[in-house]
Amino acid sequence: MGMTLDEILPDLRRQSVDVRHAETGLWAASMLREHISAGQLAPGAKLSEEPLCEVLGVSRNTLREAFATLAQEHIVTRIPNRGVFVTRPTADDIREIYRVRRFLEPAALTWSTDAKTDTLHAAIARARAARTAGSVPGMASANQDFHAGVVALTKSDRLGAQMTQVLAEMRLVFYSMVADPLFHAPYIDDNADILSTFESGERAEAATLMVDYLRRAETQLLAAHARG
Amino acid sequence: MGMTLDEILPDLRRQSVDVRHAETGLWAASMLREHISAGQLAPGAKLSEEPLCEVLGVSRNTLREAFATLAQEHIVTRIPNRGVFVTRPTADDIREIYRVRRFLEPAALTWSTDAKTDTLHAAIARARAARTAGSVPGMASANQDFHAGVVALTKSDRLGAQMTQVLAEMRLVFYSMVADPLFHAPYIDDNADILSTFESGERAEAATLMVDYLRRAETQLLAAHARG
DNA sequence: GTTCTAGCAATTGTTCAACAATCTGACTGA
DNA sequence: TCAGTCAGATTGTTGAACAATTGCTAGAAC
Structure with missing residues (x-):
């Protein structure tokens, strides 16, 4: 530095x-x-x-x-x-980021009128490709695309902007600590599960899965943040 | 001017x-x-x-x-x-405002961990008092307090800030057209219904009522906006 | 009379240079 | 070692200047 x-x-x-x-x-x-x-x-x-x-x-x-x-x-x-x-995100910042995401993303799955999931499938495919290629930035980027795509289902510019902002802060979180290189890997399948559940029409269940996923990711990130 | x-x-x-x-x-x-x-x-x-x-x-x-x-x-x-x-809000702005509210407010009712409803009861009481007093600004203000209070249940500063912002835009919507003085009056009881349903633990039902309320309000506002 | 154009005034976009207020760090003197 | 203090650097804010754009208006052309 x-x-x-x-x-x-x-x-x-x-x-x-x-x-x-x-x-x-x-x-x-x-x-x-x-x-x-x-x-x-x-x-x-x-x-x-x-x-x-x-x-x-x-x-x-x-x-x-x-x-x-x-x-x-x-x-x-x-x-x-x-x-x-x-900005060097604090633990409280991380909690706030996930608080926002735990409302925004399940809400999008539950009440969005749009159901075009092309970009979501594409994001998952990109994530899997990055995983086999061993590209950590690739996985991170594809993962962000997936979750941004979920909020984009709302068709709301403002909610999309807020999500973009939160995801930018997520990048700062990763940059500000030594994150496990394999952090994203296991979550790719979670995303795929959420997507297929959503497409089967079980929106409430998809939202529940999303909340669960976000809680696990938050816990893991907070632990990593506490370690340094 | x-x-x-x-x-x-x-x-x-x-x-x-x-x-x-x-x-x-x-x-x-x-x-x-x-x-x-x-x-x-x-x-x-x-x-x-x-x-x-x-x-x-x-x-x-x-x-x-x-x-x-x-x-x-x-x-x-x-x-x-x-x-x-x-800003002179357009019809599209109104639609975007309600798009945001239809995700934020039901989400708060559905997934908030907090359930302290004191401020919500207070807001409704103030709205009723304003209605009997015939105070249009009083009703408008109390109504905004109620809905801001709902989002405050999320305990998220950012979602609260976004809601505050959206409500500020709502004020601009009212200022930019001749709104029916009785616009808010019938919705006070809707708010009370939503609150009691929420307190009875039927969160999904409360969220549904909220979505319904927001749709009706949007429709009415758009009609008024179209008239001039 | 209408339409088009040139040019002028007013306003915004941006920069620069200055000064005031505040912080930082080092030096001082016990 | 530890406060106190004093210069130097950096931020906060201002005012004036100039460039670029817009809107208006007065004519010119038809």
């Missing part, structure tokens, strides 16, 4: 100057969001204003607009007069 | 200068949020930067940070190079 921002973020600078006379703040926010989600900016890392302005090629005021956006998404934590840091 | 900001917002100026060397942007945001929620800034109203800076006693940069916050809450709508306006 002793690397400078220039070393970590080589290609962050805005290429063309005329990217449009509006939304530079949102552009900067999405840039940072991307790099944080990809793990290039680890939890706890300090985002100093001046170096970041330099790297991004925006002014301090614009950068602060970006910080305001990311802080509201809980991706970044602002400590007054101290600075902005990539 | 031809009034100037100074006429509408007489007491918005920051009183003491030393309110603390941090969070001025959040302070400005909450100031605007309050006045919008209270209806003193009607949907569609333009929030020009320069006059507002004058009235609030903050700089344009700080005000823009506040705008970024409010825009993310959908309280305010930003049109590039045109300005910031108090």
